[in-house]
């Protein structure tokens with residue numbers, strides 16, 4: 001990238017390995033869900049260090065969340081507590097089950113769900129909690145599990161930002177209740193579009209397989225052999241949420257390099273932290289990214305400085321993003337606000353996503369950091 005080349009917020013790495021994987025999968029001729037989907041699931045299980053848990057690949061992270069919620073028994077009339085500081089995919093996945101999202105505030109330090117505020121929102125209709133591991137950081141997960149146990153609630157973890165992150169040394173997905181991932185175009189690894197759900201029991205996995213493919217009982221087993229069952233039963237409601245061989249081939253090629261991608265992203269985040277240290281007006285994430293597989297790198301600035309900084313960076317060819325807008329302000333979710341959302345209200349005005357690419361040259365991080373230092377008048 002030259003000195004003045006535009007810097008996008010996201011830039012996945014698509015190498016010749018990924019291109020070759022797609023071409024090979026296309027030539028193999030079985031384009032839909034098949035043997036490569038199964039191989040991707042097996043690869044995910046190894047990467048996530050699953051021992052007695054099971055993974056199911058889906059066509060998006062949103063459908064993984066929908067299925068994860070169904071697996072938790074969430075349905076019509078239930079309530080699910082989830083951050084207001086979150087992407088609307090989570091809120092829509094909850095609504096898709098017939099349940100109502102209850103918007104909860106986040107913890108100022110980790111930007112993950114605040115367990116105390118979540119506990120205060122528990123009522124007779126509460127069925128589950130859906131925390132987000134914002135930016136790849138698991139937040140106060142242990143406290144959330146303790147809270148959920150006290151109130152007999154299920155936890156569906158949104159780990160779409162945190163593929164490869166660990167909590168207390170354990171890979172997210174390898175423990176806990178239900179965990180969901182995304183492999184959309186800009187995630188740590190991509191299958192172009194894709195997702196996965198991890199559950200703890202085999203019977204549940206079988207139900208997930210039915211939900212994933214139109215409620216058809218034999219579909220998964222046959223398709224994993226690149227064939228189809230022409231006689232089958234339909235055992236319940238189902239969706240068309242399966243991952244194709246082509247997407248799985250892309251996912252597998254990226255998975256083979258996941259450690260390298262994560263290490264590179266982590267190094268970029270650490271360099272940002274270093275270069276923005278001591279800069280008045282910029283609050284960096286309070287982590288050194290050990291055990292974090294970062295999806296985005298965000299800073300917080302005074303609310304009245306954000307627009308100016310965005311414009312300043314834009315003039316220098318540097319794009320930024322905002323994760324997230326306050327969900328309580330969306331017309332569709334207005335009725336889902338219950339308690340105090342003061343942290344969300346503040347953070348959504350202060351947060352700014354800086355460019356973070358899969359394999360990002362240090363010079364690009366230096367350029368972004370220098371432009372930010374320039375804006376705040378530091379050298």
Ligand SMILES: Cc1ncc(COP(=O)(O)O)c(C=O)c1O
Pocket residue numbers: 060061062063086087089090132158160161182183184194195
């Ligand atoms: C927090 C969060 N949850 C869920 C999703 C949905 O994932 P997908 O785009 O794979 O449907 C995203 C996607 O960006 C996300 O950021």
